[in-house]
Amino acid sequence: MNAIMPVEVQAPMQPFSSDQTIGTALALMTRAFAAAGIDSAQRDARFLLQSLLGLDGAVLLTQPQRSLGDDALRISDAVRRRLAHEPVSRIAGRREFYGRNFVITPDVLDPRADTETVIDLALDIIKSKGWAKKALSIADIGTGSGILIATLLAELPNARGIATDVSPAALTIARQNAERLGVAERVTFVAARGLEGCVGPLDLIVSNPPYIATDKIAALEPDVRNYDPMIALDGGPDGLRVYREIAEDIAKLQHSSCVVVEVGAGQAADVKNVFSSVGWSLLGERNDLGGHARAVALEIHS
The missing domain is CATH 3.40.50.150 (Vaccinia Virus protein VP39)
Incomplete structure (x- = not known):
């Protein structure tokens, strides 16, 4: 008789805390999105962080030790929504189109x-x-x-x-x-x-x-x-x-x-x-x- 292998269930991601860093958040988000089968895991994690923190990509990469501070709860909510397959653009509330930014709801x-x-x-x-x-x-x-x-x-x-x-x-x-x-x-x-x-x-x-x-x-x-x-x-x-x-x-x-x-x-x-x-x-x-x-x-x- 073949042994029945247990199905591994992905544990829900824990909320971020204010003292966690941008670098840690980026790594954890990317890992969680990839585990959920999201093909654009790293890109989505970076775009969400940029949008929610109001940072450009350069700051995201050059200041990984910067703490999340008061934005930790918003980022945690954004991660929860993306793991439910809500599009990144909807979470951010905007979409770039033809080189311009548009509000979406x-x-x-x-x-x-x-x-x-x-x-x-x-x-x-x-x-x-x-x-x-x-x-x-x-x-x-x-x-x-x-x-x-x-x-x-x-x-x-x-x-x-x-x-x-x-x-x-x-x-x-x-x-x-x-x-x-x-x-x-x-x-x-x-x-x-x-x-x-x-x-x-x-x-x-x-x-x-x-x-x-x-x-x-x-x-x-x-x-x-x-x-x-x-x-x-x-x-x-x-x-x-x-x-x-x-x-x-x-x-x-x-x-x-x-x-x-x-x-x-x-x-x-x-x-x-x-x-x-x-x-x-x-x-x-x-x-x-x-x-x-x-x-x-x-x-x-x-």
Whole structure:
């Protein structure tokens, strides 16, 4: 008979004390995160400490004997939350996107690096059309934290924008981020679904809509399914519901616009088919780091 080996259970991490040092905390956090199966254990530990202590990376490395002091309890709570797979950006309350820092809360999607492809592609289209200095009118559908509209207005000082979202709480965060970037006076925030109540013409429409098929959400990583708002994830039975709504809204505008949307891996062809009802020509696509088409740009001929 084979002996039954006991299962080793990871003991919960003990809270930090005020007299413990940065170096000790960094080592213990890294070890605990790795034991919990977090691939980015060392990076997450460093980022959390930097954010919570208000230090840059150089100080973290050059002053390892510095004590945690009154921040020990906050760091202990942050470790507990990360071990429960809450994303580091949510614990810190901010996310870097396109070289700028954005506030995020439980009311908005945690921005991913893949979404920067939407900005890159939109700016490429604008440059190719000679619109960089034009007084563009830009709409951001389902703005969430406002990363798309705020970034585009920061990059295009003559542009103005409209940002819509069904969530008033999300619009509050989007406005806060626009204010932090100094672009709030050039954007109108509208509590609406899609382009309801928006009057054209609109030169550019951008969106990172929910595109996960409903029955696929349960299989997402816990960092996503347990912490991102469901309304920002659920794209309906086939993941394409909101793209159809956007296409219908654009048809009502009755003028031509450029549209740049984020799409899920393998969805590019299906999304283009959705827009076939309003007539389009392909302006370009942009792949993410995994080689998947992540942003699609179309010119809509209404």
